[in-house]
Amino acid sequence: MSALNWQKSSYSSESANCIYLAAAHDGSIKIRESDDPDTIITTTPDKLKAFLCGVRAGEFDHLIK
Known part of the structure; x- marks a missing residue:
């Protein structure tokens, strides 16, 4: 792998x-993540975009309050 x-x-x-x-x-x-660089998550651009749109829309805010 390159x-x-x-x-x-x-x-x-x-x-x-x-x-x-x-x-x-x-x-x-x-x-x-910097504290565990050997653990790598793989996703697609479309799934990452959907996740980021959800973050921007506040869909996950309840998880960090």
Whole structure:
């Protein structure tokens, strides 16, 4: 597998708790956290877009209050 070009979220600071994303050559999106970089979630661009739209709409706010 080719090396992935991981991009850190602009909302992440220089400390821990950073989220990284990478576009894989097969068209999938890879997601990992800085504190556990060996655990990688794989999703599709459409599913990631749906999730991000839900986050922006506040659909998950009840989980963090």
